[in-house]
Amino acid sequence: MRTFFSILYLLFACTAMAQNNTYTLKGKFTSADATGKVYMSYYQGGTTKRDSTLVNNGTFEFKGPSDGPQQVYITFISKNSAADRKTKGRDSRSMYLDRGVITMDITDSIKTARLSGIINADHQKYEQLLKIKENQDAAFTAFVKQNPDSYFSLQALLKLAGAYFDAAKVEPLYNGLTARNRNSKEGQAFAASIAGAKATTVGQMAPDFxxxxxxxxxxxxxxxxxxxxxxxxxxxxxxxxxxxxxxxxxxxxxxxxxxxxxxxxxxxxxxxxxxxxxxxxxxxxxxxxxxxxxxxxxxxxxxxxxxxxxxxxxxxxxxxxxxxxxxxxxxxxxxxxxxxx
The missing domain is CATH 3.40.30.10 (Glutaredoxin)
Incomplete structure (x- = not known):
């Protein structure tokens, strides 16, 4: 009996782990008559990757492995629209995927679809910051302090650090992020950038490689x-x-x-x-x-x-x-x- 329950526990743990390392994007058009094909492209590991799926009865689904937030570009080409077969008429948008399920509710177009998930809500808030022309540094700083667990706080810190990475400007803010954010793949890369910037100031010994x-x-x-x-x-x-x-x-x-x-x-x-x-x-x-x-x-x-x-x-x-x-x-x-x- 103990062995049986141990096996059940392992199966449950493995299933949960698999779910935690996958993304699912479920799209649904208001009209069940919508037909065509949805394309996904994204940049990963130095190359552009592509996927596609058919729209059936107004719905479509993408599913795959995920190690965290990933920006993707989604394009819908309607089967019935001749214009959509040309670049000019395509319905496209950028969005983010993350572990778990994200839904896309489409009323008029992919561009204006309503997206679920914290990652896309945070992205919308972050996008508003990029439109600010004055006191942008103050806006980025406030965003990081108010959203310490957000993936986009790391993006805001990159903006604050500047092209030649000012570690003194961002390290205190980075230290205020949640442990989950700091321990993420992007968080660890940012920590490496802080360490690199500090290790390569004038007067330091040049790191060997x-x-x-x-x-x-x-x-x-x-x-x-x-x-x-x-x-x-x-x-x-x-x-x-x-x-x-x-x-x-x-x-x-x-x-x-x-x-x-x-x-x-x-x-x-x-x-x-x-x-x-x-x-x-x-x-x-x-x-x-x-x-x-x-x-x-x-x-x-x-x-x-x-x-x-x-x-x-x-x-x-x-x-x-x-x-x-x-x-x-x-x-x-x-x-x-x-x-x-």
């Missing part, structure tokens, strides 16, 4: 210990980065014989390898180039250095200490003239 070069050989930042190194984050698709490359090249040529080098770290995706290599060749960059394509790796250079915008760079002295950040244009050569005798 390893990435592969253009030949697939692993290279460490510490391999360059004993030299002045400009750690330069960029990407082939980044216009401002490509515009800055000739200035970095000029500084490199002026100081390469004086114990100075550049170490490039591209954040290009793995499937953009050819574009990365072409950009290196086109811009004539002779220094070692590494690629950090896995943006989810908390030990990757981009996360260790809290990179939220590119171009970003760090000037590191021969002992491995960061002595300057985000030097642009002539500022790089002026700093090198100051420190290299």
């Amino acid at each position: 390893t990435h592969n070069d253009t030949n697939g050989k692993p290279v460490k930042l510490s391999d360059f210990r004993g030299k002045y190194v400009l750690l330069d984050f960029w990407a082939s698709w980044c216009g401002p980065c490509r515009a800055e490359n000739p200035k970095v090249l000029k500084a490199y040529n002026a100081f390469k014989g004086k114990n100075f080098t550049v170490l490039g770290v591209s954040v290009d995706r793995a499937d953009d390898r050819d574009k990365w290599l072409k950009a290196i060749k086109d811009d004539g960059m002779p220094w070692v180039q590494l690629n950090d394509s896995d943006h989810t790796d908390l030990k990757g250079a981009g996360n260790l250095y809290a990179i939220k915008a590119i171009p970003s760079n760090f000037l590191i002295d021969p002992s491995g200490k960061i002595i300057a950040k985000n030097l642009r244009g002539d500022a790089l050569e002026k700093k090198l003239e100051e420190v290299i005798r």
Whole structure:
């Protein structure tokens, strides 16, 4: 008997766990005559994923695994409307899915459908903040304090932190979030960004990392210990980065014989390898180039250095200490003239 109830308990626990790790989106049109197809697309793990389902008797359903909030794009193409077969006539909207069941009640269109779930109610409140033109920082701060368990409080904190991540501005607010929010995947990533920003202030020792070069050989930042190194984050698709490359090249040529080098770290995706290599060749960059394509790796250079915008760079002295950040244009050569005798 004890064994029987133990099995029942395990079955119940496994079923509950499976339900907690799945999402279900149930859509219902007011008219049961609605027919057609609903498409879903979303960005995950560096790629765009797609799914679709038929509308039967005015209803449709999507179901799948979930590890937390996920923004998706929903499009309905009616079987009876010729216009809907063209891009111009499609009925689309963005929304969020989360573990559990979310319903979509559709009266006039997908765009105006009523959504259930805390995640979408929070998203609507957060969207209102983005429309504020004055005192936006104060609005984001108030939102975080009033909604410590909201997924979008982390999004608000990212806005507050800024492109070059000001840890001092957001760490006290982050500490006020609920444990559930801080321990979420996004919460842990944000904590890593705080740690990265604090660890890479001027005067700190530069965090070490390893990435592969253009030949697939692993290279460490510490391999360059004993030299002045400009750690330069960029990407082939980044216009401002490509515009800055000739200035970095000029500084490199002026100081390469004086114990100075550049170490490039591209954040290009793995499937953009050819574009990365072409950009290196086109811009004539002779220094070692590494690629950090896995943006989810908390030990990757981009996360260790809290990179939220590119171009970003760090000037590191021969002992491995960061002595300057985000030097642009002539500022790089002026700093090198100051420190290299």
